[in-house]
Amino acid sequence: MREEAHNHTDPIVRVHGLSKTYGRVHALEDVGFSIRAGEILGLIGPNGAGKTTLFECVAGLEPADSGGIFFGPLRVEGRHRSSKLFYVPDGIAPWPDQPVRWVLEYSLGFFGGRRTFADQVIADLALAPLMSVPIRALSKGQRKRTLLALGLLAPQPILLIDEPFEGLDLRQSREAAATLRKHLTPDRTFFLSIHQIADAAKVCDRFVLLSGGRVVAEGALDMLTALARQRAGHDLPPDFEEVFLALT
Amino acid sequence: MPLPSAWRWLLKKEWRELMSSRSWWVMLALVGPLVGVSFISAVRSYAEASGQGNAAAGLADALFPLDGVVAPTFSAYEIAASFLLPFVAIRAIASDRTSGALKLELQQGMMPVSMISAKALVLGAGWLVAGVPIVLAGILWASYGGSLYAPEIGSLALGHLLNAGIVIALAAAAASLAEHPSTAAILVLAFTVGTWVLSFVAAFQGGMWEEMAGYTPSEMLQAFRRGLVRLDHVLAALVLIAAALVLAGVWMRLGIPMRRKAMESVAIVSVAAALAFAASLARPSWDVSENERNSFAASDAAILGKITTPLKIEVHLAPEDPRRFDLEKQTLSKLRRTIRNVTVEYVSGSATGLFEQASEHYGEIWYDLGGKRIVGRAATMDGVLDAIYELANVQPPHEGEAGHRGHPLATQPTGAAPVFYVVWPLAVLGLGLFLQRRRLS
Numbered sequence: 001m002r003e004e005a006h007n008h009t010d011p012i013v014r015v016h017g018l019s020k021t022y023g024r025v026h027a028l029e030d031v032g033f034s035i036r037a038g039e040i041l042g043l044i045g046p047n048g049a050g051k052t053t054l055f056e057c058v059a060g061l062e063p064a065d066s067g068g069i070f071f072g073p074l075r076v077e078g079r080h081r082s083s084k085l086f087y088v089p090d091g092i093a094p095w096p097d098q099p100v101r102w103v104l105e106y107s108l109g110f111f112g113g114r115r116t117f118a119d120q121v122i123a124d125l126a127l128a129p130l131m132s133v134p135i136r137a138l139s140k141g142q143r144k145r146t147l148l149a150l151g152l153l154a155p156q157p158i159l160l161i162d163e164p165f166e167g168l169d170l171r172q173s174r175e176a177a178a179t180l181r182k183h184l185t186p187d188r189t190f191f192l193s194i195h196q197i198a199d200a201a202k203v204c205d206r207f208v209l210l211s212g213g214r215v216v217a218e219g220a221l222d223m224l225t226a227l228a229r230q231r232a233g234h235d236l237p238p239d240f241e242e243v244f245l246a247l248t
Numbered sequence: 249m250p251l252p253s254a255w256r257w258l259l260k261k262e263w264r265e266l267m268s269s270r271s272w273w274v275m276l277a278l279v280g281p282l283v284g285v286s287f288i289s290a291v292r293s294y295a296e297a298s299g300q301g302n303a304a305a306g307l308a309d310a311l312f313p314l315d316g317v318v319a320p321t322f323s324a325y326e327i328a329a330s331f332l333l334p335f336v337a338i339r340a341i342a343s344d345r346t347s348g349a350l351k352l353e354l355q356q357g358m359m360p361v362s363m364i365s366a367k368a369l370v371l372g373a374g375w376l377v378a379g380v381p382i383v384l385a386g387i388l389w390a391s392y393g394g395s396l397y398a399p400e401i402g403s404l405a406l407g408h409l410l411n412a413g414i415v416i417a418l419a420a421a422a423a424s425l426a427e428h429p430s431t432a433a434i435l436v437l438a439f440t441v442g443t444w445v446l447s448f449v450a451a452f453q454g455g456m457w458e459e460m461a462g463y464t465p466s467e468m469l470q471a472f473r474r475g476l477v478r479l480d481h482v483l484a485a486l487v488l489i490a491a492a493l494v495l496a497g498v499w500m501r502l503g504i505p506m507r508r509k510a511m512e513s514v515a516i517v518s519v520a521a522a523l524a525f526a527a528s529l530a531r532p533s534w535d536v537s538e539n540e541r542n543s544f545a546a547s548d549a550a551i552l553g554k555i556t557t558p559l560k561i562e563v564h565l566a567p568e569d570p571r572r573f574d575l576e577k578q579t580l581s582k583l584r585r586t587i588r589n590v591t592v593e594y595v596s597g598s599a600t601g602l603f604e605q606a607s608e609h610y611g612e613i614w615y616d617l618g619g620k621r622i623v624g625r626a627a628t629m630d631g632v633l634d635a636i637y638e639l640a641n642v643q644p645p646h647e648g649e650a651g652h653r654g655h656p657l658a659t660q661p662t663g664a665a666p667v668f669y670v671v672w673p674l675a676v677l678g679l680g681l682f683l684q685r686r687r688l689s
Contacts, residue, residue, distance in 0.1 A: 061351055061502040078503040082355040092348020095261070097268035099688050109257040111356055132688055150352070 012037045012189065013058075013084070013158060018067035020053055026213050027053045031067070033208045033218045035158060038186040042204030043193040044244060050213040051193040052090065055160050058191075059087035086111075086154035088147050090162035090193075096136035100127060100146050103135060104153065113153040117183070121152045124179040140167035148176060158189045165199045177203040201240035211248035254358060255366060262340070262370035267683055271339045275332040276378055277676040282324040283381035284668025290320035291389070291661040298656035308656035312539055313389070314400045319473045321385050325408045326469060328378065329415050334436040337371050337419030341496070342429040354502055361497035364424070368416050368493055375412045379405075381672060388664055395655035399536035400475045407472025410485040411465045417492035424499035454567035454594055463528065475537025483527035491520030533585050539652035542582060547645030548633060549586050555640050557618035558589045564612045565627070566596040571611070575627040583632070615639050 011034035018031040027050045035041050045051050056062035058069055060078030068075045071084055095103050104122070108115050122128055125145040130138065138146065144167045151159050164180070165173040180190055180203060194200040200207065207224060209217040217224055221240060228246035229236050236242045266272050294316035298308045341364070344350040353363065390396060415436070422435035443464035450461035461467055468481045498512050535542040543549060561580070565572035572594065580592050597607070613632070614623050617639040624635045637644045 056503075059355065059503075061354065063503050063505045079354075079357065079501075082357045086355055087351070089348055089351050092351065094344075094347050094349035094352055095265065096343075096347050097687075098261075098264060102264070102687075106257060106261050107352075110254050110261070110353070112254065134688065156355075 010037055011035065012071065014070040015058060016068050016070060018054070018057055018069075019065050020050075020057055020062070020213075021065055028057065028064070028213045031210070031213070031215050033215055035189060035191055036206070037157075037189055038184065039205045040180065040184060040190045040192065040203055042200040042207045043191065043210060044197065044200050044207050045193075045195065045210035046248065047195060049210045051195070051210055052162055053213075054210065055087055055089075055162050055191075055193055059085055059160055061087065082156065084156055085158045085160060086151060086156035087160040088151040088162065088164075090166055092147070093135050093138075093143060094150075097134055099132050099134050100138070101131040103146065104149060107150050108153055111153075112155050114155060115153075118153060121149045121179075121183075124182065125149050125152075125176070141169065141172055144168055145172070145176065148179070152179070152183055157187050158191065160191045160193075162193045163195065164192050165194065165196060173199060174202075197241045197244050209244065209247050217247045254356060255362060258353075258358070258363060258366040259370060262366050263373070264687065265343070266336075266340060266370050266374050268687065269336065269339055269343075271336045272374055273676060273680045275328065275336050277673045278332060279324065279328050279378045280381045280668045280672030280676070282328060283321060283385055284664060284672075286324040287317070287321045287385040287388070287668070288661045288664050290317045291392070291659065291664070293320075294656075295658045295660060298658040309654050311654040311656045312537075312652075313395055313655055313657075314397065314473075314475060314537060317389060317394065318396070318400060319404060321382060322404045322408060322473075325379075325382070326411065326466070329408070329412050330440050333371075333375065333412060333415050334419045335433060336374070337416045338423045338429050338432045338436065340367055340371060341420050341423035341500075342426075342432060345423075346429070350500070351502065354500075359497070360500040361494055364420055364493050364496045364500060368413075368420060368489075371416045372409075372413065375409070375416070381668065384667060384672070385664075388661070388667065392657065392659045392662070394657050394659070397538040400538060403472050403475050403477050403536045406477065406482075407469050410482065410489075411469055413489045414465050414485055414492070417489040417496070420496035421492040421499070424496040450567075452568050454596065458567065458594075459528075463524070474542055476533060476535055476542040478533040480528050480530040480533075483530055484524050487520055487523045487527055491516055491523075531584075531588075535585070539654075542585065544582050544586055544629075544633075545645070551642055551645060552583070552586045552633075552636070554642075555587050555617070555636070556589065557640075558591070559587055559636065559639075560591045560593070560614075560616040562593050562595055562612075562614040562616070564595050564609050564614075566598055567594070569596075571627040575613075575632070579627075579629045579632045582629075 013035040014032075015034070016032050018028055019026070020028040031050075031054060043051050043054065053062060057064040058081070060069075060081045063078070069081060070076065071081075076083075095106070098106070104118065104127075107113055108118060122131075125148055127145060127149055130142055130146070133142075135143065135146065144164070148161065148164060151161055165176060168176055177199070180192075184190060192200070192204065194204070201221065206220050207218070208215055209224070217227055219227070221243070224240075224247065225236065225238070225243050228243040232246045236246060294311065294313070297311055297316065344353065354360070386396060386401070418439055419432065419436050422432040422439075423429065426432040426435060443461075443466060446457065446464055447461045447467060450457040463481070463484045465485075468485060471478055471481055494516050495513055498509055498516065501509070533542075544552065561583075563572065563575065565575070583590055584592070611625050612623050613625065613627065613635070614621060615635050617636070620639055622635060622639055624631060626632065626635070634644065
């Protein structure tokens with residue numbers, strides 16, 4: 001599967017020169033990278049690196065000061081990006097009074113989602129016992145699984161998920177990662193923001209390393225390892241955490 | 249034309265959200281006792297005025313349920329619209345922002361104005377459900393043998409519906425504009441208090457302030473309460489509702505720079521102000537009251553309607569002078585509805601007129617019909633009409649037209665207290681619990 005994903009190398013989204021400031025704080029500075037069809041791209045960075053801001057700017061939910069998002073050769077403005085991108089924010093509890101069943105049903109109807117996958121997604125994310133539970137009564141992990149289901153059922157080909165494994169225990173993280181990979185197809189691409197390096201290494205095909213609002217590296221693990229060795233000037237253990245530390 | 253599927257889903261969702269909203273259920277439960285208090289005290293007062301307790305017979309003959317029972321009972325909805333509905337509306341709009349649902353829904357690609365319209369429609373439907381107690385009051389009143397006149401009820405219902413529409417739209421705008429629901433609540437209450445201040449200022453400043461105050465929700469409601477449906481009021485209310493909803497749509501969007509939102513808001517407010525001004529020029533109005541209280545007697549109206557020469561009336565009375573109030577309400581407002589080309593100008597050097605009384609021209613009313621001028625001091629309807637007839641050189645109509653007889657009713661509000669204070673709140677509580685269980689099953 002991973003090999004197959006690597007074969008889809010055409011960038012379908014290109015982020016170019018994206019900058020964003022909050023007052024005097026530079027949240028993003030000249031950020032640029034590309035998303036390729038059928039891959040799982042990981043946005044890696046420490047807390048406060050600007051991952052969420054970057055996702056919100058890319059999704060068109062936060063105005064960028066400069067820079068642009070390109071679908072192929074076309075520059076696409078905020079609201080129109082939802083034709084291809086769907087962003088699942090972290091830490092939200094949408095429609096808190098409604099039960100999970102209705103929330104999924106609503107998202108399928110309202111967004112025109114992938115109804116044929118619904119049963120599979122519910123089974124993969126073990127949501128069946130939660131179907132009658134209101135969103136507000138879910139635990140953090142249960143809510144995260146529901147949000148993942150919302151994302152997976154969205155019709156857009158590119159799914160941006162902020163911290164997909166946040167709140168999940170080890171077993172659930174593995175199952176969620178397996179579910180994401182299961183739903184990865186040439187016309188389904190994932191862009192995940194992850195601050196747990198170990199999780200990222202297990203699930204992503206390529207990485208964008210963000211530090212202090214800047215992209216410090218982009219590429220597959222072997223490429224980043226080589227870059228880290230070059231920058232460090234000595235050999236590094238074959239561990240993504242060491243590579244990350246050397247590059248950020 | 250079928251509704252787009254996504255919008256239908258949005259409507260369904262908004263309705264479910266409203267049904268889950270504690271604030272709406274609290275409002276629903278409170279509206280019953282509010283209507284009850286108004287209805288019970290109105291029926292008792294009406295009974296006293298109708299002869300119970302030896303009231304004068306003449307007074308009883310002039311009694312109409314519109315003034316005595318219907319409008320006072322409806323006034324419960326003015327209180328609910330000012331102090332309960334804004335919180336329900338703000339909760340409906342702000343909860344999507346605070347829960348994060350807005351971030352998801354905006355990615356559907358639907359126009360934010362369409363989204364806010366769905367919310368406003370559902371809130372309007374919720375307001376109609378809250379209208380059940382007034383229907384109960386009507387049934388009770390009819391069961392006592394009380395008279396009801398459908399066009400008057402229609403006028404009141406329309407007025408209160410437009411008032412609720414304004415509140416919902418303003419709450420939507422405030423909730424979209426403010427980061428926090430409490431800030432939005434303060435903004436809406438500030439608007440309500442602001443309109444009261446405007447009415448207060450208008451009462452002693454007159455002029456432009458008076459013109460503007462005439463279009464505040466509470467002043468517009470006054471006309472509907474008298475059974476007068478004015479096109480300018482309806483249009484102005486619709487402009488305000490539309491402008492506030494569009495404003496809400498502008499501020500609801502995410503990913504748009506603040507400066508652009510501010511510039512768009514200025515443009516919307518400017519267009520709305522121009523449209524509201526245009527609406528204020530609309531003259532048609534309909535007197536739907538049973539006793540045609542907003543119109544001259546048919547014989548007077550027939551003569552006045554034939555006057556086509558421009559009539560200008562210059563009134564030298566201060567804004568707070570009670571004679572000016574009576575003149576405006578009893579005569580000039582009717583005159584504007586009857587004569588096509590009439591201009592009224594108020595002239596005064598002070599707010600109260602207390603220190604103008606000694607002035608030579610204070611209290612004068614000048615009439616100018618096609619350059620022919622006369623002056624009078626009578627501020628009564630007969631005085632004004634006589635002056636106009638004299639100026640137009642026409643014979644006044646003969647006296648003796650039979651007036652409308654009232655509908656006195658000396659009865660007690662039997663059974664109303666249990667209905668509004670016990671049965672209604674319990675029914676609301678029971679229905680709320682039942683629907684909550686069904687929603688989660």
